[in-house]
Amino acid sequence: MSGVPVLSVRDGHKRFGAVHALKGVSLDAWRGEVLALLGDNGAGKSTLVRCISGVHALDEGEIRLDGEIAAISTPSLARRAGIETVYQDLALFDNLTPAQNFYCGRELSFPSWLPLGLRFVSNRAMDREAASVIDRLKVKLPKFDAPVALMSGGQRQAIAVARATVFARKLVILDEPTAALGVRESRKVLDLVRQLRDEGNAVILITHNMEHVIELADRAVVLRQGRKVGELKPDRGNQHELVSLIVGAEA
Amino acid sequence: MLAETAREPDATSGARGSQTHAQSASPVTVALRLLNFGPLLILAILIVVISLLTPNFLKPVNIGNILAQTAVIAIVALGQQLVILTRGIDLSVGANLALATVIGGLTYRVTDSGALVILAMLASGTLVGFINGAVFVFGRLPHPFIITLATLSICKGLALELAINHTTMRGMPEAVTLLGETSPLGVPNSFFVVLGVALLVFVLTKSMVWGRWVYAVGGNPKAAVEMGIPVKWVLVSTYAIAGLCAGIGAVVLSGRTAATSPLYGNLLELDTIAAVIIGGASFLGGRGHLGHALVGAVMIGVIRNALNLLNVDVFYQMIAIGLIIVLAVEADVLRNHLEARARASQAARTQ
Numbered sequence: 001m002s003g004v005p006v007l008s009v010r011d012g013h014k015r016f017g018a019v020h021a022l023k024g025v026s027l028d029a030w031r032g033e034v035l036a037l038l039g040d041n042g043a044g045k046s047t048l049v050r051c052i053s054g055v056h057a058l059d060e061g062e063i064r065l066d067g068e069i070a071a072i073s074t075p076s077l078a079r080r081a082g083i084e085t086v087y088q089d090l091a092l093f094d095n096l097t098p099a100q101n102f103y104c105g106r107e108l109s110f111p112s113w114l115p116l117g118l119r120f121v122s123n124r125a126m127d128r129e130a131a132s133v134i135d136r137l138k139v140k141l142p143k144f145d146a147p148v149a150l151m152s153g154g155q156r157q158a159i160a161v162a163r164a165t166v167f168a169r170k171l172v173i174l175d176e177p178t179a180a181l182g183v184r185e186s187r188k189v190l191d192l193v194r195q196l197r198d199e200g201n202a203v204i205l206i207t208h209n210m211e212h213v214i215e216l217a218d219r220a221v222v223l224r225q226g227r228k229v230g231e232l233k234p235d236r237g238n239q240h241e242l243v244s245l246i247v248g249a250e251a
Numbered sequence: 252m253l254a255e256t257a258r259e260p261d262a263t264s265g266a267r268g269s270q271t272h273a274q275s276a277s278p279v280t281v282a283l284r285l286l287n288f289g290p291l292l293i294l295a296i297l298i299v300v301i302s303l304l305t306p307n308f309l310k311p312v313n314i315g316n317i318l319a320q321t322a323v324i325a326i327v328a329l330g331q332q333l334v335i336l337t338r339g340i341d342l343s344v345g346a347n348l349a350l351a352t353v354i355g356g357l358t359y360r361v362t363d364s365g366a367l368v369i370l371a372m373l374a375s376g377t378l379v380g381f382i383n384g385a386v387f388v389f390g391r392l393p394h395p396f397i398i399t400l401a402t403l404s405i406c407k408g409l410a411l412e413l414a415i416n417h418t419t420m421r422g423m424p425e426a427v428t429l430l431g432e433t434s435p436l437g438v439p440n441s442f443f444v445v446l447g448v449a450l451l452v453f454v455l456t457k458s459m460v461w462g463r464w465v466y467a468v469g470g471n472p473k474a475a476v477e478m479g480i481p482v483k484w485v486l487v488s489t490y491a492i493a494g495l496c497a498g499i500g501a502v503v504l505s506g507r508t509a510a511t512s513p514l515y516g517n518l519l520e521l522d523t524i525a526a527v528i529i530g531g532a533s534f535l536g537g538r539g540h541l542g543h544a545l546v547g548a549v550m551i552g553v554i555r556n557a558l559n560l561l562n563v564d565v566f567y568q569m570i571a572i573g574l575i576i577v578l579a580v581e582a583d584v585l586r587n588h589l590e591a592r593a594r595a596s597q598a599a600r601t602q
Contacts, residue, residue: 055477076479091474093467095537104467105478107460117461117481150593 004067006031006170006202007052007083012061014047021047023226024061029171029202034193036217036234037206038246043223045206046088049173052204053085054078065170076105082169088176088206090160094149098141099123099130101148102163129166137162137192154185161192165199172196173204178212190216210239224248279593286586290531290546290579297550301557308560315439319431319507321552322441323348323500325545327519328526329452330380330496332544333489334395335527336456336469338536341490342399343383344497345519346406349512351375351501353410355427356420356511365426372505373498379406380494384487395490403520410513419512423505430506441503445545448499452541455492465489469536525572526551529579535587550575 005028014022022044029035039045050056052063054075063070065081072078078085092101103126109119131144139158141151148156157177164172174193178186186209193216197203207213213220214234222230222245230245232238285292302308327344334341355372362368383402387395411417430441456462464485468475475482500519505511523544530547532539551572558568 053477074479075477079479085477087474087477089473091471091477093470093474093537095466095470096463100463104463105475105480107463109460117459117464117484119460120458121460121463149590152594 005029005064006066007204008064008067009048009052010062010064012048012051012058012063014044014051014056014059021226022051022058025223025226025228026061027221027228029204031170031200031202032197033218034197034203034205034216036213036220037204037223038208038213038220038242039223040246040248042225043246044226045223046175047226048223049085049175049204049206052078052171053083053173079106079167082167083171083173084164084168085173086160086164086175086177088179090156092148092156092160095147097145097147098134098159099127099144101159102126102130102133102166106167133162133166137165137195139188139192152185153180154182154188157181157185157189158192161189161196165192165196168196168199168201171202171204173206175206176208177205178207178209186212210242213242214239222246277593277596279589279596283586283589283593286582286589287531289582290529290543290550294546294550294553297553297557301553301560305557305560308557311437313556313560315433315437317549317552317556318442319439320556321548322439322445322507323504324519324522324526324551325445325548326448326503327496327500328523328530328544328548329448329541330493331520331523332527332532332539332541333452333456333465334493335524335532335534336465336536336539337486337489338469338472339387339395339486339489340399340524341380341383341493342396342520343379343402343406344493344500344523345516346403346410347376347379347494347497348501348504348516348519349514350379350406350410350413351498352505352511352515353414353420353513355423355501355505357413357415359422359424359511360415360420363424365424368424368427369502372501373495376498376501377491377495380497381487381491383494384490387490388483388486407513414511414513417513419510419514421510423509423511427502427506428509430503431509439507441507444499444503448496449541449545456540461485461488466537469538471537522551522572523548525576525579528583529575531579531582533583533586534580535583 007029009025009027012022012025025044025048037045047056051058054072054077057073063072070081072081093104096104108122108125109116110122111119134141139162141155148159161177177189181189190212193203193205205217214236217234220232220234220242221228222242234242307313327348331341331344351372354375355368358368358371379402383395383399386392386398392398414420430444432440434440456465464480467480468482468485472482504515526547527539527544528534528547529550530543532543554571555568558571
C-alpha cells in the first residue's frame with residue numbers, strides 16, 4: 001500500500017458566502033509520517049481540516065482515502081473511515097469524565113441491533129478501556145472518575161489526544177495541540193504525536209511553533225490566503241524560507 | 252429518592268486513577284462539596300424548623316397533602332430538568348398541561364374508556380413537546396425561549412377555546428380519579444406515578460446512550476456535533492419527553508380534581524424551572540440529575556404548605572419562591588467560579 005497516500009485532497013475549493021476560504025488546495029498524507037500544515041491566521045488551515053474531518057463539505061474537488069474517493073459528509077462518517085481530529089478547542093465535554101469523553105458519540109453499548117441512541121451504555125467496559133489507554137500513553141491524571149472540568153490544560157490536551165489515539169486507524173489531525181501549553185506539557189503532547197506516527201498513522205499537525213515543525217515534521221505544506229504556496233522538508237537550513245512562505249514576504 | 256443528591260460527583264464508581272493525588276481538602280473543594288449538598292441540607296433544615304413552628308406539619312395527613320400537591324410539579328420538573336440539561340428551557344409546560352387536560356376531558360365526553368382518556372392526554376402533551384423541539388431545531392432558532400413562549404400562548408388559547416363553555420369540565424373516568432386517592436400504604440397514588448417517571452428518567456439518563464448525549468449536548472454543543480452526535484434529534488426528543496411529562500402531569504392533576512380545565516397549570520413553568528434550579532442543577536446546562544428536580548419540587552411543596560399552615564398570605568409565597576430562585580442561581584454562579592479556581596490550582600500543582 002506504500003504507493004498510495006492514505007489521504008489525498010485534490011483541488012479542494014470551499015466558499016463561505018463571499019469568502020473564498022480554499023482555492024484549489026491539494027495535499028497528500030502518508031502513513032508513518034508527520035505532515036505539518038502551516039500558514040498565517042485565516043490562511044485556510046482550519047477550514048481544510050474541518051473539510052477532511054467532515055464538519056464542512058468541499059464545494060469542489062475530491063478527498064480520497066487509500067486511493068478510493070471518500071464521501072465524508074459528517075463527522076461520524078469521517079471517524080468511521082478512520083480519521084480522528086483533535087480540534088483547537090479540544091472538543092471536550094467539561095461535565096463528563098475522561099472515559100465518557102473518550103467514547104462520546106460512539107459509546108460501547110448493547111444490544112447492537114438497536115440504534116446507538118437507544119442502547120444501554122457499558123460503563124465498566126468503557127472505563128476499563130480508557131484507563132488502559134491512559135496508562136499506555138503514560139498520561140498522568142489526578143482522578144480518573146472526575147469531570148474533566150477540574151483538570152489542567154495539559155491534562156485536557158492529553159485526554160483529547162489520547163481519545164484520538166484510541167480510534168485512529170488512518171489519519172490523526174491535530175489543530176494547534178500545544179498552543180495553550182507550557183514547555184513541559186507541550187513536550188508530553190509531542191511525545192504522543194510521535195507515538196501516533198510510530199503506530200502507523202498519518203499525522204497532520206497544525207502549529208505556529210517552528211521548533212516543533214523542524215523537530216517533528218517530515219514534510220511541511222504552507223497555505224496562504226486559501227492557496228498552497230509551498231511544500232518542503234523542514235530543517236534548520238530552510239527555516240527562514242518556511243517563515244517567508246507563511247507570511248508571504250518572498251526574499 | 253432524596254439520597255440521589257448525596258452521590259455527587261465523586262462517589263460514582265470504583266475510584267481508579269492512574270496517579271492519585273492526595274485529595275487535599277482546600278477551602279475551595281470544601282465549599283464546592285457544601286454547594287453540592289446545599290439543597291438537600293436546606294430542605295432538611297426547612298423541615299426541622301417548620302415542624303418546630305407548626306406541630307401539624309409532620310402529621311401523616313399533612314405529609315400526604317404535600318406529596319399530592321408536589322406530584323404534578325415533580326413530574327413536570329423531571330421533564331423540565333432534561334430540557335435544562337441541554338441548555339434549553341420549556342416555558343410551555345403549564346399551558347401544555349392545561350391543553351392536555353382539556354383534550355382528556357373532551358375525550359371523556361366521547362368515550363368512557365379510561366385508557367383512551369389517558370392516552371389522549373399523553374399524546375397531546377408529547378405532540379406539543381415535539382412541535383417545540385422541531386420548530387426550535389429545524390426552524391434554526393437561536394434559543395428555545397421564543398418558541399416555547401409561543402406554544403404557551405397557543406396552547407392556552409386552544410385549551411380555552413376547546414373547553415366546553417371555556418371553563419372547567421367536571422368528571423373523569425375511574426382509572427384517572429384513582430390517582431387522586433390514597434393507597435393503603437398511606438401515601439397518595441400519585442406518589443407512585445412520580446416514582447415511575449423518576450425511574451424512567453433515571454434509566455434514560457444514567458443507563459442509555461441517549462442520556463449521555465443529553466449531557467454532552469448541554470456540556471458542549473459544538474463538540475457534540477464534532478463528535479458525531481445527532482444533536483438535532485437529541486434536542487427534539489428531549490422536548491418531546493418534556494411534553495410527555497406535562498401530559499403525565501395532566502393525568503395526575505385531573506385525577507386529583509376529577510375535572511379538567513383550561514385554567515390548570517397556571518405558572519407551572521415557573522414552579523418547574525424553580526424546582527430544577529433550587530434543587531441544584533446548573534442553569535448553564537450539562538450539570539444536574541433527577542435528584543435535583545425532585546428535591547427542588549419537594550422544597551417548593553414544603554414551603555407552600557408551611558406558609559399555608561402558618562397562615563401567610565399567598566402573595567408572600569410567590570415572593571418567597573422568587574427570592575429562593577435568585578439565591579439558587581447565585582449559588583450556581585458561585586459554583587462555576589469555584590470550579591475555575593479549583594482548576595487553576597490544579598494546573599499550578601501539575602506544572
